[in-house]
Amino acid sequence: MSQPIAFLPPRADVLSQRERIIADLGRLLPDGGLVHEARELVPFETDAYVAYRQLPLAVALPRTTQEVSAVLDYCNRNGVPVVPRGAGTSLCGGAIPQPDAVVLGLSRMSAILEVDLENRVARVQAGVTNLSISETVGPEGFFYAPDPSSQLACTIGGNIGMNSGGAHCLKYGVTTNNLLGVTMVLMDGTIITLGGSHLDSAGYDLLGLVCGSEGQLGVVTEATVRILAKAEGARPVLFGFATSHEAGACVADVIGAGIIPVAIEFMDKQAIEICEAFAKAGYPLHVGALLIIEVEGSEAEMEAMLAAIVAIARRHGVMTVRESQSATEAALIWKGRKSAFGATGRIADYICMDGTVPLGKLSHVLQRTEEICTGLGLRVANVFHAGDGNMHPLILFDANDPAEAAKAEAAGNEILKVCVEAGGCLTGEHGVGIEKRDLMRFQFSQADLDQQMAVRYAFDAGWLLNPSKVFPLEGRPAA
Amino acid sequence: MTDHYRPQSEDEARDVIRQALETGMALSVIGGNTRSGLGNCVAADAELCSTGLCGVVDYEPGEMVMTARTGTPLFEIEAALSANNQMLAFEPVDHRGMMGTQGEPTIGGVFLSNASGPRRLSAGAARDSLLGLRFVNGRGEAIRAGGRVMKNVTGLDLVKLLAGSHGTLGFVTEVTFRVLPRPETQATIVLYGFDDATATNAMAAAMAQPADVSGAAHIPRASAASLSGVLGEDTAITALRLEGLSASVAVRATSLAARLSAFAPTVTVDAAESARLWRAIRDVAPFQTFQDRPLWRVSVAPTAGHRLVAALRQKAEADALYDWQGGLVWLQMNGEPQADVLRRTIAAIGGGHATLMRASAAQRVAISAFEPQPVAIAALSARIKAKLDPAEIFSPGRMAPDIRKTMQIAGMRG
Numbered sequence: 030m031s032q033p034i035a036f037l038p039p040r041a042d043v044l045s046q047r048e049r050i051i052a053d054l055g056r057l058l059p060d061g062g063l064v065h066e067a068r069e070l071v072p073f074e075t076d077a078y079v080a081y082r083q084l085p086l087a088v089a090l091p092r093t094t095q096e097v098s099a100v101l102d103y104c105n106r107n108g109v110p111v112v113p114r115g116a117g118t119s120l121c122g123g124a125i126p127q128p129d130a131v132v133l134g135l136s137r138m139s140a141i142l143e144v145d146l147e148n149r150v151a152r153v154q155a156g157v158t159n160l161s162i163s164e165t166v167g168p169e170g171f172f173y174a175p176d177p178s179s180q181l182a183c184t185i186g187g188n189i190g191m192n193s194g195g196a197h198c199l200k201y202g203v204t205t206n207n208l209l210g211v212t213m214v215l216m217d218g219t220i221i222t223l224g225g226s227h228l229d230s231a232g233y234d235l236l237g238l239v240c241g242s243e244g245q246l247g248v249v250t251e252a253t254v255r256i257l258a259k260a261e262g263a264r265p266v267l268f269g270f271a272t273s274h275e276a277g278a279c280v281a282d283v284i285g286a287g288i289i290p291v292a293i294e295f296m297d298k299q300a301i302e303i304c305e306a307f308a309k310a311g312y313p314l315h316v317g318a319l320l321i322i323e324v325e326g327s328e329a330e331m332e333a334m335l336a337a338i339v340a341i342a343r344r345h346g347v348m349t350v351r352e353s354q355s356a357t358e359a360a361l362i363w364k365g366r367k368s369a370f371g372a373t374g375r376i377a378d379y380i381c382m383d384g385t386v387p388l389g390k391l392s393h394v395l396q397r398t399e400e401i402c403t404g405l406g407l408r409v410a411n412v413f414h415a416g417d418g419n420m421h422p423l424i425l426f427d428a429n430d431p432a433e434a435a436k437a438e439a440a441g442n443e444i445l446k447v448c449v450e451a452g453g454c455l456t457g458e459h460g461v462g463i464e465k466r467d468l469m470r471f472q473f474s475q476a477d478l479d480q481q482m483a484v485r486y487a488f489d490a491g492w493l494l495n496p497s498k499v500f501p502l503e504g505r506p507a508a
Numbered sequence: 509m510t511d512h513y514r515p516q517s518e519d520e521a522r523d524v525i526r527q528a529l530e531t532g533m534a535l536s537v538i539g540g541n542t543r544s545g546l547g548n549c550v551a552a553d554a555e556l557c558s559t560g561l562c563g564v565v566d567y568e569p570g571e572m573v574m575t576a577r578t579g580t581p582l583f584e585i586e587a588a589l590s591a592n593n594q595m596l597a598f599e600p601v602d603h604r605g606m607m608g609t610q611g612e613p614t615i616g617g618v619f620l621s622n623a624s625g626p627r628r629l630s631a632g633a634a635r636d637s638l639l640g641l642r643f644v645n646g647r648g649e650a651i652r653a654g655g656r657v658m659k660n661v662t663g664l665d666l667v668k669l670l671a672g673s674h675g676t677l678g679f680v681t682e683v684t685f686r687v688l689p690r691p692e693t694q695a696t697i698v699l700y701g702f703d704d705a706t707a708t709n710a711m712a713a714a715m716a717q718p719a720d721v722s723g724a725a726h727i728p729r730a731s732a733a734s735l736s737g738v739l740g741e742d743t744a745i746t747a748l749r750l751e752g753l754s755a756s757v758a759v760r761a762t763s764l765a766a767r768l769s770a771f772a773p774t775v776t777v778d779a780a781e782s783a784r785l786w787r788a789i790r791d792v793a794p795f796q797t798f799q800d801r802p803l804w805r806v807s808v809a810p811t812a813g814h815r816l817v818a819a820l821r822q823k824a825e826a827d828a829l830y831d832w833q834g835g836l837v838w839l840q841m842n843g844e845p846q847a848d849v850l851r852r853t854i855a856a857i858g859g860g861h862a863t864l865m866r867a868s869a870a871q872r873v874a875i876s877a878f879e880p881q882p883v884a885i886a887a888l889s890a891r892i893k894a895k896l897d898p899a900e901i902f903s904p905g906r907m908a909p910d911i912r913k914t915m916q917i918a919g920m921r922g
């Protein structure tokens with residue numbers, strides 16, 4: 030049985046000064062910007078990695094970049110750890126607090142500051158939800174491309190923290206490819222602006238470094254993101270196969286043939302049943318694996334691309350091909366896919382893995398995943414972004430059964446090892462957080478990790494920002 | 509500078525770097541040396557060259573991923589990709605013409621200078637294609653960053669940090685990058701005779717269409733005149749490129765041309781001519797002739813480009829060429845580089861950055877090649893540099909935030 034994941038031991042000096050810290054921060058954040066009653070802290074005790082929870086010391090909810098700066102400066106001078114938080118939908122425990130930490134939540138900074146259609150950018154506060162950007166620019170024919178399934182709730186700040194992706198990233202890239210600038214506050218309170226409405230940076234690509242840094246380098250308060258013109262039309266098409274093996278091979282061949290649809294999503298039998306029961310999307314239930322392939326463009330373009338994809342699918346013995354006949358039907362198909370995690374959560378507890386593997390290894394890794402889980406007597410549902418090899422096995426278990434929970438965690442670790450051995454990585458879009466922190470050595474040598482940590486020190490020498498995350502607790506270099 | 513090191517393996521590179529560390533020797537890191545004029549003058553005791561690290565290590569066309577040693581000539585990479593109908597998405601710029609250099613560009617040099625061409629607008633920069641790399645840091649340690657899959661958020665993204673670092677953070681020995689299928693065909697819609705402001709409006713209108721425009725450039729009349737052979741008209745050219753399946757390009761070209769007819773009549777040029785035009789734009793052909801004229805590369809918001817040029821012309825004489833929907837401005841100065849005026853104007857129109865691409869030796873010493881950074885960012889960058897290259901052995905001064913520091917270093921080393 031695996032050990033529970035450890036946090037850094039709380040700083041006794043901070044805990045003993047709790048009352049003073051709360052009073053001081055309260056003065057920096059007027060209008061109820063500081064939350065500290067135990068009852069009010071409960072909503073912040075965990076994120077979507079619910080297996081772990083602990084109350085923070087307090088929660089700061091600033092309204093301006095200046096307030097964020099004041100809070101960080103204070104915490105820095107007083108040695109108080111800070112855990113930045115957006116909507117708390119992290120699946121790897123990235124936003125889980127610790128008893129000696131102040132959670133810095135961006136929920137009160139949720140304004141869209143500027144939409145500039147001519148330059149195709151939007152400037153927003155970090156607490157704005159992902160979906161609200163697309164909703165704002167949608168009527169003008171534009172959208173913000175990265176679309177995590179959690180887009181209704183998750184924030185741009187969190188997306189930057191995790192370099193989040195989504196179903197349509199195959200064509201449009203992930204957050205880092207769509208981010209042009211940020212305003213952020215360093216741990217010592219310094220406010221810096223990286224990038225802007227122009228492309229690329231003058232010096233080192235600090236924006237690229239910050240994106241995906243899981244709240245360890247600074248707190249993002251504003252972002253400039255690229256918005257794109259919406260395609261003329263888009264059509265998701267369902268391809269049903271007898272087995273996962275055939276579906277996986279079809280994905281590799283589509284990409285190998287030089288065809289890049291906007292999205293290729295994969296569901297195995299388990300996932301199809303769960304999603305269909307929840308969303309009634311009309312998924313075929315007699316198949317062993319399903320691909321949702323979305324093509325977009327003009328009618329002629331979609332036809333041409335689909336014809337090529339169908340030809341490849343036939344070579345892999347596709348059983349059913351179904352095009353959505355209406356916008357409603359298309360929306361339903363996506364609703365089914367995007368509610369996969371929620372729907373799974375209704376039937377069991379689950380942990381969601383996020384390893385990425387080279388496309389040629391998809392079938393192999395799917396098979397190993399199945400073997401690992403059934404070997405431990407666990408059920409697994411696979412639903413993921415197949416076009417870029419980003420797998421999401423959902424390992425089902427009963428959280429009230431500690432032995433089974435431990436088995437699920439062990440299965441997850443085993444699966445990630447398989448991903449790394451196949452030439453892939455531990456996490457494609459959900460981040461390391463606490464969940465994969467102790468697995469980092471599967472993928473990186475100590476020298477690799479030391480170099481990353483050294484760079485981290487250049488931002489936060491006291492190691493106060495989200496300190497229990499990403500890097501194994503042992504073997505951290507001295508400042 | 510006398511010594512020249514050309515390691516044949518990563519291990520040999522580590523030995524050179526460890527020796528440099530022990531003896532306090534500063535190394536100027538180079539590849540094919542075709543971009544040697546990029547950045548500030550380097551104060552180094554020896555050259556450390558990547559061209560001994562040569563060859564494609566791994567190429568999986570079906571996975572659209574290639575790994576190559578950094579000294580591999582770009583033409584070899586492109587030939588291998590071409591044979592499989594694939595390409596580098598970001599259309600690497602060939603700097604030889606504009607910088608008056610010779611030799612062979614290397615794949616390492618491309619990524620280390622983030623040399624992205626016209627398709628940067630739609631397909632991202634070189635840094636966006638780079639998935640992983642290996643490098644030797646200033647302590648002589650071999651480090652691996654990133655990986656070989658498209659989606660990867662495991663740990664800090666040192667890959668982005670190293671891309672575009674011009675050899676100042678480490679000696680990169682191997683790069684792994686994503687490639688794309690080569691589009692079946694291309695076509696370019698051309699509008700003639702626009703002034704810069706009208707052209708900017710037309711490009712913005714085109715980018716707002718669902719036409720998947722993969723290149724949007726404007727060549728004013730003065731610059732178009734020297735585009736001999738390409739299109740051959742003595743008038744301004746505004747160009748919008750479409751790429752993809754033949755059927756799709758034809759449909760998009762028709763509908764985009766219809767939309768743009770509100771601005772002016774359009775001409776659609778075929779694939780061969782389109783390819784020639786975009787190569788000329790990519791390599792800034794109009795500004796290759798007068799090597800004695802200073803050349804700037806400016807990145808601003810797309811609609812700010814022409815305003816920048818108009819404001820600058822109040823104070824200085826300059827020719828311009830616009831790419832990236834108007835946001836990438838190549839500026840050839842007829843006289844002094846006018847760095848201060850240019851950079852003040854950029855700040856005044858909403859921000860961006862200017863890089864000095866070509867100037868006389870005296871001018872290069874006096875001007876910071878890269879946009880000077882605000883103090884906090886310069887300090888942060890210096891701290892980061894110190895974490896990768898504590899003894900400052902890699903290309904000291906090249907990206908120095910303050911040109912005076914470079915001169916001090918140069919002076920110190922005599």
Ligand SMILES: Cc1cc2nc3c(=O)[nH]c(=O)nc-3n(C[C@H](O)[C@H](O)[C@H](O)COP(=O)(O)OP(=O)(O)OC[C@H]3O[C@@H](n4cnc5c(N)ncnc54)[C@H](O)[C@@H]3O)c2cc1C
Binds near residue numbers: 155186189244371
């Ligand atoms: C049902 C469900 C589906 C999901 N689907 C996807 C998906 O398809 N693709 C995907 O990529 N992810 C997905 N996720 C994961 C999650 O939604 C993303 O990681 C998201 O970006 C987190 O955003 P958030 O606002 O909730 O951030 P949080 O969870 O609050 O924080 C995430 C991390 O970012 C840091 N952070 C937050 N805000 C800031 C800031 N302003 N400055 C600096 N650091 C900050 C935090 O410290 C933390 O480390 C899903 C999650 C759920 C629950």
